[in-house]
Amino acid sequence: MPSVEIPLEKWTGQVHQVTLGAGGRKTVTVGGENTLPYLHFDGTIPNKTAVAIEIQDIAPADWSPTLLKAWGDVVNDPATWAKKAVEYGAEAILLNLKSAHPDEGNTGIAEAKAVTDKILSAVDVPLIVIGTGVADKDNEILPAVSEAARGQRIAIGNCEEKNYRTVVAVCIADGHIAIPSSPVDLNLAKQLNILLTDAGLPIDAILMDPTTGALGYGLEYTYSVMERLRMAGLGGDKLTAMPIINNVGEDAWKQKEAKVAQGLPESWGDMETRGIIWEEQTAISLMQAGSNLVVLRHPQSVAKVGAAITKLMG
Amino acid sequence: MALTGVQIYKFLPKTNCKECGFPTCLSFAMKLAQRATELGACPYVSDEAKSNLEAASRPPVRLVTVGVGEKKIEVGNEVVLFRHEKTFVHPAGLVLRVKDSDADAVAKAKEAAAYSVERVGINMYLDGIAIENDSKDAAKFAKLAADVKAATDVALILMSSDTAAMKAALEKVGEDKPLIYAATADNADAMIELAKKYSCPLAVYGNGLQEVADLTEQAAKAGVEDLVIDPATRGYADSLDALTQIRRLAIKKSFVALGYPVITFPGEGAESIDDEAMLAGMHIAKYASIIVLDNFSPAVAYPLLTARLNIYTDPQKPIQMAAGVYPLGDPKADSVLCVTTNFSLTYFSIAGELENSGYPSHLLVCDTEGLSVLTAWAAGKFDAEKIAKAVKEFKLPDTLSHKKIILPGGVAVLKGDLEDELPDWEILVGPREAMAIGSYLKQNWS
Numbered sequence: 101m102p103s104v105e106i107p108l109e110k111w112t113g114q115v116h117q118v119t120l121g122a123g124g125r126k127t128v129t130v131g132g133e134n135t136l137p138y139l140h141f142d143g144t145i146p147n148k149t150a151v152a153i154e155i156q157d158i159a160p161a162d163w164s165p166t167l168l169k170a171w172g173d174v175v176n177d178p179a180t181w182a183k184k185a186v187e188y189g190a191e192a193i194l195l196n197l198k199s200a201h202p203d204e205g206n207t208g209i210a211e212a213k214a215v216t217d218k219i220l221s222a223v224d225v226p227l228i229v230i231g232t233g234v235a236d237k238d239n240e241i242l243p244a245v246s247e248a249a250r251g252q253r254i255a256i257g258n259c260e261e262k263n264y265r266t267v268v269a270v271c272i273a274d275g276h277i278a279i280p281s282s283p284v285d286l287n288l289a290k291q292l293n294i295l296l297t298d299a300g301l302p303i304d305a306i307l308m309d310p311t312t313g314a315l316g317y318g319l320e321y322t323y324s325v326m327e328r329l330r331m332a333g334l335g336g337d338k339l340t341a342m343p344i345i346n347n348v349g350e351d352a353w354k355q356k357e358a359k360v361a362q363g364l365p366e367s368w369g370d371m372e373t374r375g376i377i378w379e380e381q382t383a384i385s386l387m388q389a390g391s392n393l394v395v396l397r398h399p400q401s402v403a404k405v406g407a408a409i410t411k412l413m414g
Numbered sequence: 415m416a417l418t419g420v421q422i423y424k425f426l427p428k429t430n431c432k433e434c435g436f437p438t439c440l441s442f443a444m445k446l447a448q449r450a451t452e453l454g455a456c457p458y459v460s461d462e463a464k465s466n467l468e469a470a471s472r473p474p475v476r477l478v479t480v481g482v483g484e485k486k487i488e489v490g491n492e493v494v495l496f497r498h499e500k501t502f503v504h505p506a507g508l509v510l511r512v513k514d515s516d517a518d519a520v521a522k523a524k525e526a527a528a529y530s531v532e533r534v535g536i537n538m539y540l541d542g543i544a545i546e547n548d549s550k551d552a553a554k555f556a557k558l559a560a561d562v563k564a565a566t567d568v569a570l571i572l573m574s575s576d577t578a579a580m581k582a583a584l585e586k587v588g589e590d591k592p593l594i595y596a597a598t599a600d601n602a603d604a605m606i607e608l609a610k611k612y613s614c615p616l617a618v619y620g621n622g623l624q625e626v627a628d629l630t631e632q633a634a635k636a637g638v639e640d641l642v643i644d645p646a647t648r649g650y651a652d653s654l655d656a657l658t659q660i661r662r663l664a665i666k667k668s669f670v671a672l673g674y675p676v677i678t679f680p681g682e683g684a685e686s687i688d689d690e691a692m693l694a695g696m697h698i699a700k701y702a703s704i705i706v707l708d709n710f711s712p713a714v715a716y717p718l719l720t721a722r723l724n725i726y727t728d729p730q731k732p733i734q735m736a737a738g739v740y741p742l743g744d745p746k747a748d749s750v751l752c753v754t755t756n757f758s759l760t761y762f763s764i765a766g767e768l769e770n771s772g773y774p775s776h777l778l779v780c781d782t783e784g785l786s787v788l789t790a791w792a793a794g795k796f797d798a799e800k801i802a803k804a805v806k807e808f809k810l811p812d813t814l815s816h817k818k819i820i821l822p823g824g825v826a827v828l829k830g831d832l833e834d835e836l837p838d839w840e841i842l843v844g845p846r847e848a849m850a851i852g853s854y855l856k857q858n859w860s
């Protein structure tokens with residue numbers, strides 16, 4: 101009889117360990133593993149995948165009815181929303197500065213600073229703040245956010261080639277973490293990491309976001325780019341070994357499958373269940389490809405994905 | 415493991431006699447490695463070399479077929495651990511389990527087997543029904559098997575540890591080549607006999623990989639090689655470990671005794687329907703070939719089938735959209751018209767943004783052989799002529815009340831040419847990034 105000997109995969113590198121939260125806040129540490137996701141028999145995984153919940157600084161105008169029903173009135177006040185999110189199990193809060201977008205109100209420095217202050221005092225979990233994606237606008241508001249949170253080690257995103265200088269400068273000055281975003285592009289991801297570290301950002305102050313699409317909308321690209329990034333990082337390339345953050349909720353819930361209530365084929369089934377499963381499936385797939393921090397929107401997905409993570413950690 | 419040309423070369427006569435049609439034995443070996451010719455083309459390979467080569471070129475995960483006809487499940491033949499290395503070949507079969515103690519079993523089987531849903535022009539459906547002998551009554555089991563066979567057209571799995579019950583069911587449905595589940599250390603001889611007699615694929619269930627390997631050895635020696643394996647892991651961590659180890663042994667070590675497709679039962683380790691679906695989702699990504707679910711509803715089946723479609727997409731051949739005009743958000747004759755390429759990811763990102771923009775739109779998709787905007791433009795597959803042709807082919811001048819078309823910002827250079835091709839049209843240049851289309855429309859579309 102052939103005897104089974106398990107071949108072990110020993111990697112020379114490891115994922116950088118990044119800690120969010122400081123200055124009296126709770127902390128969350130992600131990364132640090134020297135193996136592919138959850139393969140405890142191959143190596144060590146000191147930190148589990150963390151779960152954050154996304155909230156917005158104004159009541160979302162375009163969110164799925166399924167989400168609005170689940171959250172109810174709290175969406176009208178970001179601080180109350182953040183507290184509720186922590187009750188539902190959020191280990192970190194992702195604050196989306198939606199109102200600053202030129203199309204959504206174009207609010208400015210004062211508002212961005214005020215809402216950051218508000219959330220920082222409402223909850224004690226780490227904070228992630230995401231700007232508008234419009235480079236000029238983000239260059240204006242993100243420094244104010246950074247200053248308001250000085251010493252509390254928040255994560256600030258997204259930074260791209262266009263605006264990374266500003267984000268890196270404030271992250272260095274105020275002790276924060278930067279989130280470079282590089283949809284579907286392995287080389288771009290590495291290039292951005294090089295730019296960030298060359299500009300003086302410590303290697304343990306980067307969380308990279310290669311997310312490009314939810315289930316059914318390019319998931320396979322994100323999945324494979326993440327696997328390749330992770331294998332390159334574990335193979336010893338320090339400039340691809342950053343922990344990965346995936347804004348799963350945003351991508352999953354903007355799809356028709358999660359959002360549209362009427363006029364859909366019967367074969368799509370119940371809308372609420374479908375939306376939640378859509379988010380959970382996106383999360384579990386990306387976790388298998390190396391996600392270190394998943395950002396979700398629905399309280400039920402937070403509970404179920406959280407439980408799955410606990411089980412995967414053995 | 416597939417052999418390299420150099421490995422194959424070692425088995426050849428090395429006389430360079432050219433009778434195979436190639437100038438040297440080495441070039442013949444290289445073509446063999448690419449599967450571009452047959453070993454039989456060389457008249458001089460020794461029998462010993464032949465059998466060595468055949469053993470070594472056995473696919474690392476055996477191809478196994480369950481069922482017959484159009485809806486048979488074909489699984490296995492996988493050659494990589496990571497989809498980006500090549501591709502995952504045979505999509506995992508998704509199966510619903512019904513029990514012979516359940517009065518609604520036939521109705522449930524029928525509903526699941528009749529389910530189908532379309533996505534990007536692909537018709538997706540559940541692949542089979544597993545029938546479990548929960549009642550421990552052989553006659554009941556056989557009757558349900560016969561009833562499910564009559565009521566559905568999908569592949570079947572028969573689940574019983576009782577060989578008499580299995581035989582009774584096989585008498586009714588054996589000709590449909592169901593998967594016999596399962597041979598265990600206790601009943602292996604009798605189950606192997608049944609698999610042989612009815613020429614059906616056989617699942618083996620073992621606690622731990624060693625027990626599984628011992629059972630597959632026993633079956634293979636008895637001549638039953640169409641095997642599916644169940645390492646008896648039911649949770650997240652243990653099944654991820656076992657399935658990863660099985661695939662790794664098969665592919666990296668050519669470990670024949672575990673070189674078979676794996677069957678999983680995510681419902682057994684789950685606390686809720688969400689949990690079952692997530693565990694199934696993990697098994698789709700990490701190495702299950704047949705996944706037996708305990709719950710069926712369209713709202714769960716649709717995302718799972720989509721996850722499978724995504725993971726099993728060939729990375730070298732991205733999903734392409736059919737060329738045409740796609741309505742987004744119920745557009746009218748005076749609604750926005752954008753044009754893009756048929757690379758699915760390009761389409762999805764722009765379609766998603768348009769749907770969320772608040773502007774109902776028509777999206778004209780040109781056939782660019784699956785290339786994204788910039789790549790297609792660089793390759794000469796997305797130019798003014800092609801766009802103008804598509805505008806006419808899909809009769810946009812007749813269906814729209816305006817003559818305005820928005821080009822992707824990345825190919826702004828096409829504006830002049832397109833004005834020449836479509837002289838009475840206004841050519842607008844949209845943003846480079848799909849994400850900015852909403853703002854763009856707010857400022858530029860009236």
Ligand code: SF4
Nearest residue numbers: 430431432434439456
């Ligand atoms: S026929 Fe056989 S021996 Fe002759 S060149 Fe081809 S491989 Fe070599």
